[in-house]
Amino acid sequence: xxxxxxxxxxxxxxxxxxxxxxxxxxxxxxxxxxxxxxxxxxxxxxxxxxxxxxxxxxxxxxxxxxxxxxxxxxxxxxxxxxxxxxxxxxxxxxx
Amino acid sequence: xxxxxxxxxxxxxxxxxxxxxxxxxxxxxxxxxxxxxxxxxxxxxxxxxxxxxxxxxxxxxxxxxxxxxxxxxxxxxxxxxxxxxxxxxxxxxxxxxxxxxxxxxxxxxxxxxxxxxxxxxxxxxxxxxxxxxxxxxxxxxxxxxxxxxxxxxxxxxxxxxxxxxxxxxxxxxxxxxxxxxxxxxxxxxxxxxxxxxxxxxxxxxxxxxxxxxxxxxxxxxxxxxxxxxxxxxxxxxxxxxxxxxxxxxxxxxxxxxxxxxxxxxxxxxxxxxxxxxxxxxxxxxxxxxxxxxxxxxxxxxxxxxxxxxxx
Ligand SMILES: [Fe+2]
Ligand SMILES: [Fe+2]
Numbered sequence: 001x002x003x004x005x006x007x008x009x010x011x012x013x014x015x016x017x018x019x020x021x022x023x024x025x026x027x028x029x030x031x032x033x034x035x036x037x038x039x040x041x042x043x044x045x046x047x048x049x050x051x052x053x054x055x056x057x058x059x060x061x062x063x064x065x066x067x068x069x070x071x072x073x074x075x076x077x078x079x080x081x082x083x084x085x086x087x088x089x090x091x092x093x094x095x
Numbered sequence: 096x097x098x099x100x101x102x103x104x105x106x107x108x109x110x111x112x113x114x115x116x117x118x119x120x121x122x123x124x125x126x127x128x129x130x131x132x133x134x135x136x137x138x139x140x141x142x143x144x145x146x147x148x149x150x151x152x153x154x155x156x157x158x159x160x161x162x163x164x165x166x167x168x169x170x171x172x173x174x175x176x177x178x179x180x181x182x183x184x185x186x187x188x189x190x191x192x193x194x195x196x197x198x199x200x201x202x203x204x205x206x207x208x209x210x211x212x213x214x215x216x217x218x219x220x221x222x223x224x225x226x227x228x229x230x231x232x233x234x235x236x237x238x239x240x241x242x243x244x245x246x247x248x249x250x251x252x253x254x255x256x257x258x259x260x261x262x263x264x265x266x267x268x269x270x271x272x273x274x275x276x277x278x279x280x281x282x283x284x285x286x287x288x289x290x291x292x293x294x295x296x297x298x299x300x301x302x303x304x305x306x307x308x309x310x311x312x313x314x315x316x317x318x319x320x321x322x323x324x325x326x327x328x329x330x331x332x333x334x335x336x337x338x339x340x341x342x343x344x345x346x347x348x349x350x351x352x353x354x355x356x357x358x359x360x361x362x363x364x365x366x367x368x369x370x371x372x373x374x375x376x377x378x379x380x381x382x383x384x385x386x387x388x389x390x391x392x393x394x395x396x397x398x399x400x401x402x403x404x405x406x
Contacts, residue, residue, distance in 0.1 A: 018111030018237050051113070055161075080159045081166075083251035086259045092327050095254055 008057040009035040013049035021053050023046075032056075106139035106307055111291035114180040122306055125299065126236050127181050129308060134174030134198035135192045137167045139373050144216060145216065152210060159256050166253065170246050177238040193378050200224075201359070202285050204367030211264055211278035217257015218327070219279075221288040223283075225250050226320045227290065235307035239285075258327065265331045276333050283336040285349075288359045290317040321351050 006028040025081035026041050031037035035054040044052065063071055079085050088095060096104070098117040105112060112118055141164050148164065151157035191197035199279060202220055207213065228250065232243045264275035291313040296299050303309040323339075328335050339352035361367070 017105075017113060018240060020241060078158065078162060080155070080256070081162050081252060085252070085253050086255040088255060088258060088262065089330050092258070092330050095251070095256060095327070 006030055009054045010037075010057050010060060011035075011039045012053040012055070013043060014051040015049050017050055021051065024048075026057060029054075101294075104286060106235055109307075111240060112235055113237045121222060121302070122308075123181050125306070125308060126239065127178055127183055128299075129303070130174055130178040130181075130239055131183070131188055131191065132198050132200075134178060134188070134196055136203065137171035138192075138229045139165045139172060139199045139377065140220075141171075142373055142376060143203060143205070143369075144213060146207055147210065147213050149211070151213075156213075156260075163217070163253050163256065165247050169262060169302070170249070173242040173245055174239075177242045178234075180238045186283045189381065193381070195365070195374070198363070199373075200289060201367060202282075202289050203364045203373060204362050206286055206368050208281075209274055209278060210260070211274040212282065214257050214260030214264060214275065215278035215282040217253050217255075218261055219257075219282045219324070220289070221250060221253040221257060222324070223286045223289045223320050225254060226316050226323075230311045230316060231305075231309075233310045236246050239308075261331055261333075265333055268315050274334075275331065279328065279331075279333055280336045284354060284358075285362075287317055287321065287354055290314075290320070292356070292359070316350050 007030075008026055009029050009032075010026045011024050013024045014021045026037050027035065027042055029038050032054060036052060039052050039054055041051070075081065099114050099119065102112070102116070102122075107118075112122075118181065144160060144167075145164050148157060148160050158180050175185060178188065179185065188197070192199070216339055225247065228247050232247060234240045234243065261275050261279075264271045266272075271350055291297055291300075294312045294314050297313055300309065300312060304312065323336070325340070337352045339350070341350045343350045362370070365371075
């Protein structure tokens with residue numbers, strides 16, 4: 001009998017209090033609770049985290065790599081958004 | 096260990112408090128007050144500079160100013176999201192701003208009268224804000240600290256573009272140099288006031304320090320700003336607005352003149368040049384956006400009912 005495909009979940013870990021949760025991978029699970037337990041077993045066996053988030057992969061809305069030109073290129077011609085664009089006198093350049 | 100003791104243990108160990116952790120009511124209230132005030136300052140702060148976008152002297156300056164104002168809008172949103180983790184809604188935040196229960200930095204009640212003010216604001220006002228925000232990167236509430244780290248990365252261009260305007264003006268004609276001096280004179284003292292009252296007078300300071308919401312006192316941060324600005328004024332070849340400024344060898348800092356605290360409280364209490372105008376403008380902009388919010392809700396409802404019919 002073929003195993004029934006379970007939903008895919010994305011796993012995010014906070015490695016230390018105060019830091020952002022970072023994406024670490026994904027897994028299949030029946031529901032959120034199970035995903036959380038699996039995530040603990042799969043991704044934190046060496047106490048890599050103090051907090052876990054799981055999100056159903058199908059609930060993530062992502063930008064498409066193929067569209068990334070039109071999505072991100074408005075920033076390409078705005079070098080003045082970067083601090084080092086401005087040339088200041090040496091004596092105060094640490095600003 | 097009681098929840099209270101556990102909370103204090105984390106604070107003392109330098110650990111961050113995260114949204115779902117237990118925290119004392121007053122810690123939560125204190126944070127809501129401070130973070131919302133900070134967010135409102137970013138939002139209201141867009142007005143004095145926004146006022147000059149159409150009058151920037153070149154396309155380059157216009158692009159820069161537009162980008163800066165855009166950044167401030169973004170900072171407001173980072174901070175609103177951070178404060179919402181404490182259980183207050185966006186509507187409540189906006190309501191508090193518009194009815195005056197929540198405050199924003201008084202500096203934005205000063206009018207931006209000349210192009211030189213765009214220089215002085217970026218250099219001094221953002222400069223003072225950076226000193227404060229760098230310190231707050233170590234604040235004890237996780238979402239606030241992370242918002243500060245993101246904001247600090249973006250701030251440095253704000254100060255540098257302002258200083259660049261000041262360099263250009265002070266190397267220009269006599270009239271341009273006078274404009275730079277005038278802007279420096281008008282914004283220097285209000286920038287020092289941005290750090291708040293003396294520690295001895297500050298209502299929230301001691302407890303905020305104990306809870307590590309604030310990491311350095313108002314007076315220490317102000318001293319840092321005074322010290323770093325001396326050289327910057329000198330390089331511009333402008334006159335320092337503080338006639339009492341003097342290097343103190345023993346302290347390793349500059350001594351400086353007394354701030355006009357009557358002016359400070361006067362502006363905070365609503366009698367600044369632009370208090371009424373700033374809030375009126377915010378209310379008007381908010382009301383003018385009502386049809387957009389309505390359209391978005393109508394679209395959401397339509398999509399929902401289409402989905403239900405299909406099901
Ligand atoms: Fe900002
Ligand atoms: Fe800024």
